[in-house]
Amino acid sequence: MKLTYDEEQDLLAATARDFFTASTPIERIRKLRDAKDPVGFSRDVWKKMADLGFTASVLPEEYGGMGLGFTELCIVLEEAGRKLAPEPLVSTLLLGAQALLLGGTAEQKRQYLPKIASGDAIVTVAWQERAGRFDPMAVTTTAERTPGGARLTGEKIDVLDAGAADALVVSARGAEGITLFVVDPRAKGVHVQRQSRIDSRGSAVVRLDGALVREDAVVGRAGQGLEVLSAVLDRACVGLSAEMLGGATQAFEDTVSYLKTRKQFDVPIGSFQALQHRAARLFIELTLARAAVLGAARTVDEEPANLPRMASLAKARASDAFLHVANEAVQMHGGIGVTDEFHIGFYLKRARVAELTFGDAAWHRRRWATLGGY
């Protein structure tokens, strides 16, 4: 398994880094937060990302995509993560697009994927509920058969970018087990209530109050929901881990610069061995996280049978690393680190949210052990 980038991948990383550096100063994140922006990201920036091919890269060419690998998507996610760009990469490329790609009918793919590729559609997945933490099987939302379709009742939380979505993919339990349905967020009986989370990204509670969907809203086949959802969440774990790796790396680099410039006792605080060794430990942790993320991204395309374990490996490593780096980043910045005026706190908040998205490290270790048969 190749764990280094080729020239084109290096070029993509450089392009993405330039783009997010120019388009996403920390002030943009702060403004979106302070304005209580209903969407939580910039449609203009999203469109520009589409122009650069970021939204099309991983999608097949027959649906307007570029047919590149998951590694290329992770490269973009990592660079977006460095600058905390809140655009709907996770909701739309990792969740919505993958759900339709892996489980959708030909018609559903034709309807949504080209628009996702061109940056004209936001599609997200509503799978999580208030009880059950990260378990995709913990579904109490019901799907009752109706003539010509189904009636959905229940509540989903942390639905990423639901406020901006053109379509929601919703998991619900019916006679056949768990099924995924494509739901129009503006339909009758669908209520989207924006949540105000610590990272101020667009997430929402979606209440389904007997919302009616047609037969053709079923993603793939009835009862196939869990299988599709598990595969989607594995990929989402890998992609989110790449984003987290970017965030952790940036927070780490900012902290190392601070250690070189901040003076106390007439010397840079980075000359103190107590801080040098802690910084070196963070570097080591990032080395492990990077190896895990690179390996997991390749696994998506090259060894799909091994993906569940590799996805858990990446997510556990990235979660531990990002939290550790962010906590240390705040501590090493001292007083200014805990002010809202300074940017490093944004990384801590994102680290916590990302950790508790798609399962934290302990959850993935348990899953790893289960998959390993012990």
Added chain:
Amino acid sequence: MSDLEAFRASIRDFIEKNAPKSLVGTRYGKFSGYWGGRKASPEPDVLAWFQAALARGLTAPTWPKEYGGGGLSREEGQIFDEELEIRRLPPPLVGVGLTMIGPTLLDYGTEEQKKEHLPAIVRGEIRWAQGYSEPGAGSDLAGLSTRAVRDGDHFVIDGQKTWTTYADRSDWIFVLVRTNTAVKKQLGITFLLVDMATPGVSTRPIDLISGWSPFCETFFDGVRVPARNVVGPVDGGWTVAKALLGYERSMVGEAMSGEVAGAEAKLAARARRALGAPAGPLPDEGMRQEIAQVAMDSSAFLLALEKLRQTMSAGHKPGAESSTLKIIGSDLKQRRWDLGVRIAGPEGLGWEGPEYDPEDLAATREWLRSRANTIEGGTSEIQLNIIAKQVLGLGGGK
């Protein structure tokens, strides 16, 4: 078929025909490969494998042919190693000569030194030991005080080296000696090659807390060494010494990889035995989490090691990455054996004797042995200094 594919096919054929079946799967056992030297007494199959590889130029696959090496490209060398790894076969030749002093001589040795020493390593005739640390110079290696004084065309060495791994089984030793006390300590060190049969060289093993004695003390009492055995300039040995440490650390990282790879299944089996739980999820969630954590970190470590291997085969020399991997590998090894002993509970407390399971006894000895992993080859603290300075650019500290 590309050239590399054809090469792989020919290597497979060679291995199938020549590797003794008894060695398959023994790659990561103790003393698995052939260490060579005048005092060697290898198992017949180990010797047969070595001799077959020697005849094919595969004991030092990537060294230049003129010094007895196989003359293979990096890619070809990697293919040979991959094919061995797949079968868990030990390399035909292992040791300090092949992995440390050999590469160093290729970079810094004189033509005469290369011709004298490299073919003898390739042919397994000479086993090398490392003479770096001293009782008074551990982490502060440059503070070493073993002296060498010029006497005509010889240097005369007096002093003591310690942690000289398997010096009692070695034929030659490379030593760092002080040749100048009037300058900054790093600038007065010379790198010397010493035949251990020279009068005045003596050695004795050091017993470790594990009960094993892989290390020795080596004494130099008026030892006369020809001046042509100086590697690099007189007083300029520190640069050579540091280059060699880079090779040592990457080797240490490599050496950790095998043990780390098999840990998960062994720990899980141990937990099943200790908990009396032959099947299903382990009934102790804390233990499960700890095993998974060691296993997952091991997987990430192996990926990081593989990534370094790939950048190295693209021509990159290992720098501070070796320090990073050394820390990760040694930490993992310690965590693995520490957990192994704790899983066994009271059965993990045995030192020796028939009251204990041999596997438990071995694991407990490994736990004690592993405490040295974060000390030998440069302590973890020294590695952290290297990362802080060379990678992060944090200066000023000691």
